[in-house]
Amino acid sequence: MVNGMLAAGKTLVAESGEKVKVAELFGSGGQGEVYRVTTPQGDRALKWYYPQLADARQRQILEGLIARGWSDDRFLWPTAIVLDPEGPKSGAPGFGYLMDVRPSRFQDLPALFRRDPSVSAATMRTLVTVALHTVEAYQSLHSKGIAYRDINWGNIFFDPRTGDVLVCDNDNAVVEGESAAVAGTMDFMAPELVRRDKGAQPGTQTDLHSLAVLLFLLLMNDHPFNGAQALQIRCMDEAAKRRLYGTDPVFIYDPSDARNRPVPDEQPTVVATWGALPKILRDFFVQTFTDGVRTPVKRVRETQWRKALSQVLDAITQCGSCGKQNLTQPDGAAPDCWKCGRTLVLPPRLELVTGTGTSRTRRGIRLAPSARVYAHHLVEDPDRHDFRAVVGEVTEHPQNRGRFGLTNHTKDVWTARKDDGTVRDVEPGRTIALRAGLLLEFGGGAEAEVRD
Template sequence: MNSKAGSFARGQAFRLKSGGSGFIGQVVGSGGQGSVYEADLDGRKLALKWYHPHVAVADVNLRQRITRMVQQGAPDGSFVWPMDLAEVDGSGSFGYIMPLISPDRRPLKLMFENGKERINPSLTARVAACLNIATSFQKLHATGYCYQDINLGGFFLEPERGSIQICDADNISVDGELGGVYGTRKFMAPEVLRREALPSTKTDLYSMAVLFFYMILNWHPLDGKAEASIAMMTPAAEMALYGTQPRFVFDPKDSSNGPVTGTHDWIMARWKAMPEVLKQLFIRVFTTGLMQPQSRPLESEWRSALDQLGEAVVACPKCGFEHGADLKLLESGSHCVVCQTVMALPPLLTARRDPLLLKLRRKILEYQMAAGYVDPAAQVIASVQSNPKDPTMIGLQNMNTASWDVRGLDGKNFSVAPGKTVRILDGLNIGFGQVHGVISNVAGKAS
């Protein structure tokens, strides 16, 4: 072992604080804090994070924070959470064991790099990943913790489905308590960058919004014409852009840092293609929320908007550009924001402000009809199915425990019992208990 560098030869033994021992394998990653190794614990494959000795000495609360996290356990399965402290005799440092990153996950930062390693998930997968992150951080914050350092390097993504794993858990600390870091500069809340506040759940909400903007629009929300005009980025310029004079690139009341034609064309198109409910959250956090932390949207608000967008993604049949369908898109004639082609949307079920797209095989959950908070465990009340004898004919299957009261355009009423299916037709009014929905746009094709 090279104790100064904190590196180990393969096969080096380690022991756990709770008892037991294991063996260190090959290095799988390294950084400023330390290195991560494969580890074998009685045949179980785990990971071992080992701190550089100078880090263990400088961060006086590090061991205490990790011990507390081990004792309390992970708030959510997405976190790569410390399982037990580890020590090696004569090392001058310590580490902890944790689960390995799943082999189907890729570093999120690869979304923003060029070359053969770059990943480019669909809008649906990006939104699913954001929804999963919001859910995980809601659970983390509910336990009294804050993450402190949300940035592109802390997440691993399954590019097809959007499932995620959150690493760097050792940066997590009790809300408002000084931990080991302030954050990553372009993700820090302005008050943290100015050193007027410590990282907290309120600053996490800001950093999380920056992350979502990156993931959905491939850009930083404060990088507009002001950033584009800077020939050389200096610490003073960064402080102005992100700390003392931050301005949202899509601020509806201040265009002084707006997008630049020719530079931000794709970002402008993606912004225009987003549903109003999501745009309003971004506007809130990056206008009033820049200086008023209490105005920043909560995780529950993001979850609701992201859940709605995830079920409303439609692609232009000509250029493939992806949109989030909402009432505003419908009122504009469902034209593609890039090539102006009219997009044929699936049939629509309107029970709240923005209609639900009745895509084939979609399952509709109870909360989606009432515009309530996202509840993945909620009951499935309907499912869009095709007729086995005629795939072009689609219907809505009653997955509820009670019958639906249905009225057609002819004014006749009838019931649809649980398990039965009603053909999707224009003007059909369906009573889902206390909530009613009306079907329209059946001329569109289900996707």
């Protein structure tokens, strides 16, 4: 029986000479089909290109990616080129590439918008974590001088319980300045690419626009240019998309152009979500989709998104009345709960200082029940945020309900200085009561103070 282009049971050959046997069709996309295959090392995924796309340039790109030997666990990176030893009847052999199979815990982002039961575990904290991990993943590519070129919601998957991400379809990532067959997905493409401006090429600068669109969709549940003007379009054909995303792109919350505002009766979720978004994120979206549209170098960079999302994540506050999670402005006043409308009661903050000399970094963590301090909090510029490396956790006193402390989950001894001047050690596994004015030394130059 034939599964798409390849028959189940068909034997292919990797360039190394290893045999690859086709098992079943996983699915198809714009460039080809993906199959589960068996190899001497176990099951793998095989992306097999449509004949018209299996050209010399795509093979050259794959060879370059495979030679890099990318080992980042956030990417399903190409590992080997696979050929059909028989070849199609035309005599020109097709090809594809092997990659790891995507684990079942990872779901696609469109599942959020479908309200799929598979993502029901995703909380507001999870979504911000997904956004943060997404930024860090693409930042890691860009730091190596590689442009992804086709950032869109179909190429990234997430774990609705942990917020971990997995980037797929990495076969169009190329070294900055080099050409590739794919320029992007129009809804996510930078306006200069949609307009086909002279000299405009996909690269890390256009990736920044695509990344911001993806973050907006993730946090706002809609596209940044889909407001009143989009709703007036009767046929969303290519010409309409080029106007909406290229020749006349108007951000739905452009402060100086209200033509494309969301329609409240048609887009109530967008209106409500924008109002609940912290100012630090709203300002970055405005910058990227106004100044950044006109002047690409003004787009918000990954480092800026990373810092802002991390700060917002540490400031998430649960409403004491309805129990819903709220995004709050770091260092800002208590907002009203997006769900019940009551003013939130903000928990105390742990003001952390890391680094040495004049380059010390300051950040705050809301000390809500079960809040955690992670290893990445204690270093000035972590490579990535790891939410498995727990340093400390806010725990409730077992006998005195309503009294909370910070439990040491490390193997090191902390030093605590109370507001009365007394000093004590906080040994591994022990807890120090949380009171305003408490000073903590975690070691390595990391210090903190509890503030109301």
